[in-house]
Amino acid sequence: MDINIGTLVGQMIAMLVFVWFCMKYIWPPILNAIEERQTQIADGLAAAERGQQSLDQAQTEAGVIVDDARKQATSILDQAHARASEIVADGKTDGVKERERQLSLATAEIEQEANRAREELRGQVSAIAVASAEKILRREIDGRAHEDILSQLAAEL
Amino acid sequence: MASEGGHGTEGSGGYIQHHLQNLQVCKVDDQWVWNDCAGNFWAMNVDSMFFSVFLGLVFLLLFRKVAKNTSAGKPGKFQAFVELVVDFVDSSVKDTFHGKSKLIAPLALTIFMWVFLMNLMDLIPVDLLPGVASLAGIPYLKVVPTTDVNITFGMSLSVFVLIIFFTIKSKGVGGFVRELTMHPIAPPTKGFGLIAAPLIIAFNFILETVSLLAKPLSLSLRLFGNMFAGELIFILIAMIGWYQLPLHFGWAVFHVLIVTLQAFIFMMLTIVYLTLASEEH
Secondary structure, X not given: OOOOHHHHHHHHHHHHHHHHHHHHHHHHHHHXXXXXXXXXXXXXXXXXXXXXXXHHHHHHXXXXXXXXXXXXXXXXXXXXXXXHHHHHXXXXXXXXXXXXXXXXXXXXXXXXXXXXXXXXXXXXXXXXXXXXXXXXHHOOOOHHHHHXXXXXXXXXX | OHHHOOOOHHHHHHHHHHHOOOOEEEEEOOEEEEOOOOOOOOOXXXXXXXXXXXXXXXXXXXXXXXXXXXXXXXXXXXXXXXXXXXXXXXXXXXXXXXXXXXXXXXXHHHHHHHHHHHHHHHHOOOOHHHHHHHHOOOOOOOOOHHHOHHHHHHHHHHHHHHHHHHHHHHHHHHHHHHHHHOOOOOOOOOHHHHHOHHHHHHHHHHHHHHHHHHHHHHHHHHHHHHHHHHHHHHHHHHXXXXXXXXXXXXXXXXXXXXXXXXXXXXXXXXXXXHHHHHOOO
């Protein structure tokens, strides 16, 4: 282990150059990249956490909205049911009324018709009676003299 | 050369000696001389320098490739590895050094990766590269730069210079001198004790100088000693013939730990020394 200046100084110069090169061209870019990536990773993690939070929030909001919609749907359905039964009930009463109206109409018409028939019948009967009486009386009495009695009789029928 | 196991004491001694010999070049009488430089203070260990610079370049090129193509997006596998190392060094620096310095973190990274790669050369079978080199006509080749005390001293002296630079930068020249003389025993400033003040200052100065010089010395000798001992044991294992394989494997596994640990210790102590230098106590 002889000390010799050549190697000693050579090594010192080599070290000087290497350290300078490392300080100038190696250390800064690599460390910058590392630090940049560290911030990127930290940002990414924070973003992921924010995303998770907003997802949770959105999920709760969606739950609320779905609940509301469900409630609304139920109330609409109830309303529809109520309206339907109302309509059915209305229909029923309307039908009953209409039936009664038709019935009374028909009854009135029938009555009218019957009255007219009766009138006609009455006229015809009186005519027949007159005709028959005329035929009978032609032989005996002048019809015109007894006309007042005959009409009075017809009115009484 | 492992197949030549079983040679006598002189043979094995020669084998070890051969493995511990650097490929040297020096100038004798205005002429470049190879391998005849024992004791020449101006010589240069070509093999250590070559592998040291080569491994430093390997580190720089690999990391530069990542740094150039780096992006904050999804990293590739190699980029992830490089960023792992950088992040590890960065957190080590931030745990210890709380000031602002553009130098310390890259310095720590360079030291860690460079020393790690140089130590890692220890895991290459001891005869492989020297054997190939001898075929190419190179008589000596020491492949682990950190088993060369010049390399470790070169690094620790650079750190030493930085320690003094950081001290002066944060406390001024006066602060540096005060740190060497007014510490750990504060000299009295008035009364009779004033007579003893020069003595105390001298005492402080000796103590603090020793502790200051001990920093680079221990830094380099720790790394050198660990790696040299590990290398020596690899060489010894390589001499015992075929039975070396399980032993070699076991020691290599253990050595992986030492390789990493020593690189980490060198880096950590550098950070600690520079932190101490730039902080007030």
